[in-house]
């Protein structure tokens with residue numbers, strides 16, 4: 370099958386690859402880049418578990434082809450933490466029990482990251498709206514909302530700039 | 537599932553896109569991919585070739601031109617929703633976007649792709665008819681202008697031919713004082729509508745003028761309620777007349793009867809939402 374050369378940045382590292390056009394970005398991230406933190410649930414855009422950040426925006430990686438990422442800057446959940454520890458949003462999910470099985474978590478974190486970058490002090494209504502495209506089968510959502518509220522607070526207090534670029 | 541194999545082209549100018557479309561193979565445009573890729577993942581469609589328009593220069597605009605808002609083929613839902621021009625001149629569109637999908641889907645999905653996908657329960661086809669939009673449909677040989685009311689033919693079907701592309705949507709800026717409202721009931725936040733009602737109208741000397749109403753989710757495509765518009769034109773606004781037209785519209789509707797939601801329930805939604813929409817639109821109209 371015809372393959373196309375692409376080059377892109379993932380979690381701050383420049384990578385190159387040959388991909389067939391039909392390969393979904395989600396499969397490329399998981400199987401070719403071996404970054405399995407991006408989860409795949411529905412493969413039709415409904416569950417949000419495959420959300421990653423491409424060029425500063427949260428997107429469904431199951432609804433993009435890997436070839437389309439040529440030249441892009443991608444951040445997956447593996448790129449959120451640093452040697453210094455978890456990202457404050459991850460820390461808040463841990464402390465507030467924002468996850469149980471963790472399947473939805475990478476997608477929730479991407480949605481939360483996008484929200485807090487645009488709106489560091491969101492209302493609960495804003496938080497609900499931001500995660501409305503992410504399904505969670507375990508938590509009942511309340512703990513996730515608590516986690517995002519508390520992450521926002523922690524980041525405001527520590528004056529942490531939440532950009533959508535890799536740290 | 538995974539999409540079947542296809543050839544992939546990623547041109548950077550519009551003429552090249554139109555050239556590819558004119559070649560006659562089983563070709564589809566890939567815009568935001570938020571409807572096309574799910575259908576490919578399910579293998580409901582398996583085009584031989586995709587023309588990715590995401591790198592075409594100069595198609596992502598929302599701009600004001602001669603009393604109209606012109607929206608290019610690559611303007612994405614999220615950017616349109618947040619556009620100052622839309623918020624100022626077409627607040628009904630900004631409001632309706634709150635009902636369409638979710639942030640991550642709106643980050644990629646385009647208005648033009650949404651209109652070409654033509655889902656029967658999609659909101660924007662109704663809105664384009666209420667707002668009297670014009671669709672600019674282009675091929676290599678030139679462009680034609682199609683009124684929104686003639687654009688939608690049926691489920692996933694529009695007047696756009698295989699060798700054509702919707703390059704721009706032009707929406708007239710409503711006159712100052714135009715009242716508007718949009719309401720919807722869907723199963724979940726961001727889902728396609730069970731019933732959507734959108735309207736604009738003016739109120740002059742205590743009488744409704746220029747009412748425009750469109751609904752979605754009730755047939756194979758969104759449609760205007762022309763008989764009810766005629767009834768309202770010149771009427772004094774009030775609960776009685778709103779009820780009367782809502783009943784008539786519900787009687788005339790022939791909505792799909794599905795396992796999940798019955799035709800009767802959809803009619804009930806129309807009967808309930810239409811008076812609310814009219815009341816809200818009258819409330820917003822400059823008197």
Ligand SMILES: Cc1cc2nc3c(=O)[nH]c(=O)nc-3n(C[C@H](O)[C@H](O)[C@H](O)COP(=O)(O)OP(=O)(O)OC[C@H]3O[C@@H](n4cnc5c(N)ncnc54)[C@H](O)[C@@H]3O)c2cc1C
Nearest residue numbers: 414565567568569570571572637645646649650658702727
């Ligand atoms: C979870 C989820 C929820 C959603 N909820 C809603 C909702 O509530 N309401 C709603 O209306 N939509 C909803 N959508 C669909 C969304 O609005 C899509 O963005 C939109 O329908 C398609 O736009 P696109 O740019 O992604 O087009 P694509 O998916 O790229 O293309 C769709 C179709 O249009 C064709 N096409 C695209 N652009 C053009 C063009 N310029 N000229 C000619 N043909 C073209 C393509 O070939 C394809 O056949 C939802 C989607 C998802 C995944």
Ligand code: FES
Nearest residue numbers: 410411412417431
């Ligand atoms: S796997 Fe992509 S949205 Fe569900």
Ligand code: FES
Nearest residue numbers: 469471505506507
């Ligand atoms: S924690 Fe299990 S799906 Fe959300």
